[in-house]
Amino acid sequence: MKDYRDIASMCQLLGMNCNVPTDICFSFEGFSARGGKTDEHQDGWGIAFFEGLGCRLFLDEKPSSTSPIAELVRQYPIKSTHVIAHIRKATFGGVALENCHPFRRELWGRYWIFAHNGDLPDFYPESNGFYRPVGQTDSERAFCLIMNTLRQAFPEDKPPLEQLYPVLDEVTRTIAQQGSFNYLLSDGEHFFAHCSTKLCYIVRQAPFAAAHLIDADLTVDFQELTTPRDRVAIIATVPLTDNEVWTSFQPGELLVFRDGLPLKPETAINSTGDRPT
Numbered sequence: 001m002k003d004y005r006d007i008a009s010m011c012q013l014l015g016m017n018c019n020v021p022t023d024i025c026f027s028f029e030g031f032s033a034r035g036g037k038t039d040e041h042q043d044g045w046g047i048a049f050f051e052g053l054g055c056r057l058f059l060d061e062k063p064s065s066t067s068p069i070a071e072l073v074r075q076y077p078i079k080s081t082h083v084i085a086h087i088r089k090a091t092f093g094g095v096a097l098e099n100c101h102p103f104r105r106e107l108w109g110r111y112w113i114f115a116h117n118g119d120l121p122d123f124y125p126e127s128n129g130f131y132r133p134v135g136q137t138d139s140e141r142a143f144c145l146i147m148n149t150l151r152q153a154f155p156e157d158k159p160p161l162e163q164l165y166p167v168l169d170e171v172t173r174t175i176a177q178q179g180s181f182n183y184l185l186s187d188g189e190h191f192f193a194h195c196s197t198k199l200c201y202i203v204r205q206a207p208f209a210a211a212h213l214i215d216a217d218l219t220v221d222f223q224e225l226t227t228p229r230d231r232v233a234i235i236a237t238v239p240l241t242d243n244e245v246w247t248s249f250q251p252g253e254l255l256v257f258r259d260g261l262p263l264k265p266e267t268a269i270n271s272t273g274d275r276p277t
Helices: 025-033 068-075 138-153 161-176
Strands: 012-022 045-051 054-060 080-087 103-107 110-119 180-186 191-194 200-205 210-212 219-221 231-236 254-258 261-263
Touching (some): 012 025, 012 110, 012 180, 012 191, 025 080, 025 231, 045 110, 054 068, 054 110, 080 110, 080 180, 110 138, 138 180, 161 180, 161 191, 161 254, 200 261, 231 261
Antiparallel strands (some): 012 080, 012 231, 045 080, 180 191, 191 254, 210 219, 254 261
16 A cells, blocks of 8 residues: 655645534544654644634644644544644744644635645735734745735625636636645635645545544544435545545646535536536
8 A cells, every 4th residue: 555644745734524514533633643643744733623603723833743732633523514724844934833724814704714735935925915924934925815815806795606716716826836835725615725736635425434544543434423415525635544545636726615525616616606416
């Protein structure tokens, strides 16, 4: 079996989008081990859970493999339909709480959560917009540029997905020209994932089967924990399991996930933002 743990340098991403509130304990067990135990991403970590209009955000500058807060998350089955997690290998900005992902901002009366894997050297956009970075990372600068762009394009309310997507795609392509720009972004309604160099996903749905983690000797039979209507998409920098088939993003691809399914806007989103049947 191929060992995926040495494939991705810098940071790593983990996301979950599903059609019913679900806990991420299994995936986070393997993911958090990469923060200093099975891999070198030990410069901080964070995870965000959307719950209605609320958002639980846990951050720690300690390695996720040894962080007491991470241990709480591993043991506490918080259920959500949108989750974004990040483990950090510092490139820009020191090891400090303000530099830990995910980052959070408010727009159109909703929280927006963002996490980035990659490197954007010499990326210093003007910081005179409404949103400004608190820390020193290139990632937070990119997030603020995205948020300022969306706010300027749609100053009143959140637009339909068919209008929002092209604006997000354009600013994403602009930023990606500065380096590698893999990211996860969500407002609790839509879940966006962009691949610059490496990102993959898996959709778990009926008939469910057992999955085994790469980074921990742990197997879960999802058939025992789900109903036939459940559907969960897991997005990660590199696969978390070694007995499932993961789908790789194409470089430059920006996917929208909703209810545990990836939507390709150029072909799959109609005027109401629904996936055609």
